[in-house]
Amino acid sequence: MRRLLLVGAALALAACAPSAPRNTGVYLLVDTSGSYNRQVKKAEQITLYALSRLQSADSIAVARIDTGSFTEKDIIAKATFDDRPSTANQQKRAFASRVERFIDQSAPAPYTDITGGLLQAIEFLNEKHPARKEILILSDMKEELAKGYVRDIPLDFKGFDVVALNVTKLRADNFDPRQYLNRLDEWRTRVEKGGGHWRVINDLDRLDGLL
Amino acid sequence: MSIATLLMFTPWPAVSAGILLMLLVAALYLARDTAHQAIHTAAAALARGLRLASRSVTHAKERLAARNREVLLAAGREAKERIVEREFARVGDTVRKDLAGYPDMHRRLSAAIQRIEEDQQKAVEVPPEAPGWAEAVKIVADLDARNAGAEILADIHKSMVKAHAEAMDDYRKASGERHALLRRMMPDWRLIHETLGRVNKSVESVIGRSQAIDRHMEEYEAIVRGEDRAVSVLSSSSIVYFFISALVLAVATAGTAVNFTLIARPMAEMVGGTNYIGAYRTADIAALVIIMVEISMGLFLMESLRITRLFPVIGALTDKIRVRMVITTFVILLLMASIEAGLAYMREVLLLDEMATNALLRGDNTASLVNAHLWITTAAQMGMGFVLPFALVFVAIPLETFVHSLRTVVGLIGIAMLHTLALLLRLLGNASRHLGVLAQRIYDLPLCVPLWIETRMHAAAREAVNAHGPMKPKSWKEART
Numbered sequence: 001m002r003r004l005l006l007v008g009a010a011l012a013l014a015a016c017a018p019s020a021p022r023n024t025g026v027y028l029l030v031d032t033s034g035s036y037n038r039q040v041k042k043a044e045q046i047t048l049y050a051l052s053r054l055q056s057a058d059s060i061a062v063a064r065i066d067t068g069s070f071t072e073k074d075i076i077a078k079a080t081f082d083d084r085p086s087t088a089n090q091q092k093r094a095f096a097s098r099v100e101r102f103i104d105q106s107a108p109a110p111y112t113d114i115t116g117g118l119l120q121a122i123e124f125l126n127e128k129h130p131a132r133k134e135i136l137i138l139s140d141m142k143e144e145l146a147k148g149y150v151r152d153i154p155l156d157f158k159g160f161d162v163v164a165l166n167v168t169k170l171r172a173d174n175f176d177p178r179q180y181l182n183r184l185d186e187w188r189t190r191v192e193k194g195g196g197h198w199r200v201i202n203d204l205d206r207l208d209g210l211l
Numbered sequence: 212m213s214i215a216t217l218l219m220f221t222p223w224p225a226v227s228a229g230i231l232l233m234l235l236v237a238a239l240y241l242a243r244d245t246a247h248q249a250i251h252t253a254a255a256a257l258a259r260g261l262r263l264a265s266r267s268v269t270h271a272k273e274r275l276a277a278r279n280r281e282v283l284l285a286a287g288r289e290a291k292e293r294i295v296e297r298e299f300a301r302v303g304d305t306v307r308k309d310l311a312g313y314p315d316m317h318r319r320l321s322a323a324i325q326r327i328e329e330d331q332q333k334a335v336e337v338p339p340e341a342p343g344w345a346e347a348v349k350i351v352a353d354l355d356a357r358n359a360g361a362e363i364l365a366d367i368h369k370s371m372v373k374a375h376a377e378a379m380d381d382y383r384k385a386s387g388e389r390h391a392l393l394r395r396m397m398p399d400w401r402l403i404h405e406t407l408g409r410v411n412k413s414v415e416s417v418i419g420r421s422q423a424i425d426r427h428m429e430e431y432e433a434i435v436r437g438e439d440r441a442v443s444v445l446s447s448s449s450i451v452y453f454f455i456s457a458l459v460l461a462v463a464t465a466g467t468a469v470n471f472t473l474i475a476r477p478m479a480e481m482v483g484g485t486n487y488i489g490a491y492r493t494a495d496i497a498a499l500v501i502i503m504v505e506i507s508m509g510l511f512l513m514e515s516l517r518i519t520r521l522f523p524v525i526g527a528l529t530d531k532i533r534v535r536m537v538i539t540t541f542v543i544l545l546l547m548a549s550i551e552a553g554l555a556y557m558r559e560v561l562l563l564d565e566m567a568t569n570a571l572l573r574g575d576n577t578a579s580l581v582n583a584h585l586w587i588t589t590a591a592q593m594g595m596g597f598v599l600p601f602a603l604v605f606v607a608i609p610l611e612t613f614v615h616s617l618r619t620v621v622g623l624i625g626i627a628m629l630h631t632l633a634l635l636l637r638l639l640g641n642a643s644r645h646l647g648v649l650a651q652r653i654y655d656l657p658l659c660v661p662l663w664i665e666t667r668m669h670a671a672a673r674e675a676v677n678a679h680g681p682m683k684p685k686s687w688k689e690a691r692t
Contacts, residue, residue, distance in 0.1 A: 048572045084483065
């Protein structure tokens with residue numbers, strides 16, 4: 001009888017124990033540099049798609065990539081959705097309108113600090129402790145750092161999925177496609193070296209595999 | 212030691228093999244009796260063990276069958292007692308109802324009969340009085356005509372006509388009164404006819420019920436006597452009840468699933484949509500708990516109403532406490548149903564909100580248009596949310612049947628399984644015995660040559676014995692010397 005009670009108590013405790021997180025964290029980096037600023041409008045499409053896929057307790061942030069992106073100031077909107085679905089819906093609507101406002105008012109940046117943005121994304125998502133961490137980068141992946149910015153830092157992408165979206169070809173890439181391929185390959189190596197998983201999606205009409 | 216090494220003890224491997232074979236055959240021949248005994252003992256032991264196991268399984272099956280029979284008879288007895296009890300209650304109700312109305316009915320019948328008697332008395336037809344003038348007319352007629360008899364006769368005739376007219380008037384009047392009295396008797400006749408018709412109906416009902424009770428009592432007696440036919444009938448009924456109740460329970464499970472769908476989403480608003488207990492969402496568990504509580508309340512309600520008898524404690528409660536329990540469970544059920552109706556409404560609101568949000572995220576403006584007939588689905592959901600808890604109350608009835616019939620069905624399945632197992636063990640026992648014999652024959656297979664020689668030698672010895680006559684047995688002393 002005592003054994004039975006012990007087993008019952010153990011089962012009850014196991015049932016009441018906090019379960020593993022099941023939420024998702026998404027960080028969307030939007031390149032606002034001069035070479036990519038025309039594509040920024042696509043950020044709204046991606047944000048809306050991400051919002052439609054996210055549920056209660058999921059987190060999302062949208063940040064811009066500019067000259068120095070390793071700062072909270074570059075985060076345009078961030079939210080962790082409430083437990084209650086109705087409140088989460090309200091948050092989604094508010095988030096969508098904030099992103100829309102940003103896109104309307106976005107100004108081109110002279111430099112492109114992708115690494116800084118990635119560092120900020122890693123920091124943000126690690127703080128949220130989601131079960132699944134997704135970093136989406138809407139950029140041509142051409143990093144141009146201003147003088148004095150040190151970005152030669154190893155990045156820890158363990159547990160992260162990094163998805164480069166709509167990686168456009170630059171004029172120079174047309175002359176020498178190897179530049180484009182090398183650029184993507186470098187980022188792949190960097191992400192995978194950091195323990196992450198790298199993907200490229202260029203067709204934004206087929207985002208089904210995303211999230 | 213490899214085979215090649217073994218074949219090397221002579222320079223010719225074939226010769227070595229032959230010698231080895233001969234040695235092996237010789238060894239096998241020498242060990243033949245012992246090997247046969249060993250094989251026989253092992254096979255016999257295995258066969259005995261399997262037979263024993265088969266016998267014990269058969270005993271277990273018989274015990275289970277006896278227990279199942281007892282359970283069946285007990286269940287049948289209980290069911291019959293309930294039926295007979297209910298029939299008696301119905302007869303009692305009928306008799307009580309009729310007997311309660313009997314004094315009134317008797318009074319009304321007596322009054323009606325009395326009225327009829329009185330009316331009949333009044334309506335007795337009185338023959339019109341014969342005119343008393345006949346004798347006088349005869350006497351006057353015998354008088355001399357000269358004494359002016361004609362005038363007297365004329366007066367008499369006149370008086371007679373007048374008297375006749377008066378008598379006819381009286382007769383008509385009396386007939387009219389009699390007819391009025393007879394007309395007045397009609398409602399009384401009808402009353403008597405209706406009352407007697409009701410009595411007849413009640414009596415026929417009682418007779419019908421008494422015949423049903425007789426039939427049930429006969430079946431009950433057969434069950435009490437433990438007749439095989441009764442057991443067979445109960446067994447087949449039990450299987451039928453099992454499948455029917457399982458079907459109804461499956462329908463109820465589907466109803467529960469619908470109920471769950473109605474309240475699971477809004478429950479996420481109350482307990483949060485991201486909390487988990489184990490692998491399941493807390494909101495889902497909460498919704499399930501609400502449904503389970505409703506089903507439990509339904510069970511208690513049915514028990515308190517004495518429709519089901521799953522909990523003897525509730526059945527044994529005093530009527531006062533039982534009635535209180537009925538009221539309490541019903542009120543809780545009503546509250547739960549109201550909560551469910553509210554949750555169903557909330558579900559629709561949440562659904563609309565989610566649809567609007569998704570439409571906004573898709574950039575679809577047309578989806579935000581509100582359907583004018585949406586209230587129908589909302590009302591339907593609320594109605595279902597309110598009605599389903601009450602519908603689930605009736606799950607108690609098939610559940611009780613399922614539980615009771617399950618015992619019998621499980622018993623029957625157990626009996627069938629034990630029967631098959633016993634048969635299998637018996638077959639294996641027989642097979643092991645035959646396998647022992649087969650193993651002995653296989654053992655003898657390489658020894659065909661020495662066995663043939665042995666048979667020949669035995670035959671020769673028998674022939675020699677037959678030729679010289681039977682040998683006299685020596686005494687033990689001679690044998691010693």
